[in-house]
Amino acid sequence: MKTAALYGGSFDPPHIGHEAVVKALIDLDFLDEIILMPTYLNPFKAASCAPAKLRLGWLENIFSNYKKVRVSSFEVDMNKKVPTLKSVQHLLKNYEKIYLVIGADNLKSLQEWYKYEELNKLVTFIVASRENIDIPKEFIKINIDIDISSSELRKKIDISKLAKQNSQEIATYYTETMKEKNAR
Numbered sequence: 001m002k003t004a005a006l007y008g009g010s011f012d013p014p015h016i017g018h019e020a021v022v023k024a025l026i027d028l029d030f031l032d033e034i035i036l037m038p039t040y041l042n043p044f045k046a047a048s049c050a051p052a053k054l055r056l057g058w059l060e061n062i063f064s065n066y067k068k069v070r071v072s073s074f075e076v077d078m079n080k081k082v083p084t085l086k087s088v089q090h091l092l093k094n095y096e097k098i099y100l101v102i103g104a105d106n107l108k109s110l111q112e113w114y115k116y117e118e119l120n121k122l123v124t125f126i127v128a129s130r131e132n133i134d135i136p137k138e139f140i141k142i143n144i145d146i147d148i149s150s151s152e153l154r155k156k157i158d159i160s161k162l163a164k165q166n167s168q169e170i171a172t173y174y175t176e177t178m179k180e181k182n183a184r
C-alpha cells in the first residue's frame with residue numbers, strides 16, 4: 001500500500017500559495033500521492049463564499065496535469081461539515097500511511113479539532129511555513145514563502161495570485177459575487 005499526503009482546505013479561492021504547497025509536496029520522495037480534498041465546509045466556519053462543487057471543479061482543473069496529485073471529492077460529496085479525522089479514516093482504508101498537511105496558521109487551533117488526540121495518533125503532520133509563525137520541531141516542515149490568503153483575495157481579487165489555468169474565471173466569479181454581497 002502507498003503513502004499519501006492529505007492536503008485539505010476551503011480553497012475559496014485556490015491561489016498560488018496552495019500551488020506552492022503542492023509543488024513542495026511533489027518533491028518529497030516519501031510521498032506516493034498528494035490528495036487535495038476541498039471541504040464542503042470547514043467545521044469551524046459558518047459559510048463558504050463559492051459553493052463546494054465549484055471549488056472542487058477549479059482544483060480538478062488546476063491540478064489535472066500534476067504528477068502524483070489527485071483531487072478527492074470525499075468531503076464535498078458528504079454535503080456537510082466533515083472533521084478531518086473522518087477523511088483520514090476513509091483514506092486509511094487504501095493507504096498505509098497518511099501525512100496531514102496544514103499551513104502554520106492552523107497550528108493555533110489544532111488542539112480544538114475534532115478528536116485531535118485520535119487524529120494525531122493516525123497521521124504525521126507536514127506544516128507549511130506561513131507569516132513567520134514558529135513551527136515546533138516535532139512537525140515536518142516545508143518552506144513556503146508566499147504571502148497570500150484566500151480571505152485577502154475575496155476582499156480584493158488579484159489575478160496574478162491565482163493559478164493560471166482558470167484565473168480569469170475565478171477572478172470574475174469573486175468580483176461579481178463580492179459585488180453582489182456588498183450591495184445587499
Ligand SMILES: Nc1ncnc2c1ncn2[C@@H]1O[C@H](COP(=O)(O)OP(=O)(O)OP(=O)(O)O)[C@@H](O)[C@H]1O
Nearest residue numbers: 009010011017102103128130144146148149150151
Ligand atoms: N500562502 C500560504 N502559505 C502556506 N500555507 C498556506 C498558504 N495559504 C494557505 N495555506 C494553507 O493551506 C490550507 C488551505 O488553505 P485555505 O483554503 O484555508 O486558504 P487560506 O488562504 O488560508 O484561506 P483564508 O484566508 O480564508 O483562511 C490551510 O492549511 C492553510 O493554512
Ligand SMILES: O=C(O)c1ccc[n+]([C@@H]2O[C@H](COP(=O)([O-])O)[C@@H](O)[C@H]2O)c1
Nearest residue numbers: 008009010039042043044083084113114
Ligand atoms: O477536523 C476538524 O475539527 C477541523 C477543524 C478546522 C479545520 N479543519 C480542516 O483544516 C483544513 C484547512 O481548513 P481551511 O478552511 O483553513 O482551508 C480543512 O481540511 C478543514 O476541514 C478541520
